Amino acid sequence: MILVLTYHKVLHDPVPDSEFYTIQAEQLESHLELLAQSGLHALSPDKLAGFEPPSQGAYILSFDDGTVDHYEVVLPLLARHKCCAVFFVPTAKLDRPGYLTSNRVTEMSTAGQTIGLHSHEHRRMDELGEEDIRVQMQRSRQIIGDLTGKRPVVFAPPGGYIDARVRGIALESGIRAIRTMRWGYNEKPDFAALECVPINRHFTEGKFRRVMEFRRGSTMLYATKQIAKRMLPSRTYNSLRDIVFRQSAGR
Helix, strand or coil, X not given: CEEEEEECCEECCCCCCCCCCCXXXXXXXXXXXXXXXXXXXXXXXXXXXXXXXXXXXXXXXXXXXCECHHHHHXXXXXXXXXXXXXXXECHHHCCCCCECCHHHHHHHXXXXXXXXXXXXXXXXXXXXXXXXXXXXXXXXXXXXXXXXXXXXXXXXXXXXXXXXXXXHHHHHCCCCEEEEEEECCCXXXXXXXXXXXXXXXXXXXXXXXXXXXXXXXXXXXXXXXXXXXXXXXXXXXXXXXXXXXXXHHCC
């Protein structure tokens, strides 16, 4: 099995209630320490496709959206714990306030981190026409290739929204692994549709330990969450999501 952990913002400061997927640096550092003690094999992101995980399982770290904290907070923590991760960067946001700069992306790649494809403009790709999908991927792959010297081979569609057209175009363009936002442990890894465990601010240490043991208690919760995300207005969905996960964290 391959445990793919998905993070977003990681802050030193207290996390605002409105930022569901934002966690504190201490939480990430605790996770890195627990993973080091777990016996799980650390998997290099750029070697995902074709990998045969060891019997005890493997894990991979991923960080979405290319925010500035990935350089200022996450990168030093990964260096301290000698870890590698894949950073999914929407390239149109490079050099904007609050996001990574082009120079920092180059530096992160040089330091051994993997830069993954996350589209150019961070638009929902399953609602685009095929030509727009290709443009979003081609522009982003070109920019990342120019900055790192390597074309990205790992892709995460923004918001986890993907259909057969997006998947097919990604694979045609040279992508070897696609990380979705579908909750799961990749018991029999499908590298064209990898499952993940998204980390949010309600994730307790106990819950993280259960995830490292590949327990399945959250499968139904996250499946219901994805259905609600597609069916409910954003404001209603966000309010309901926060209530449910706050209650589940207390168990």
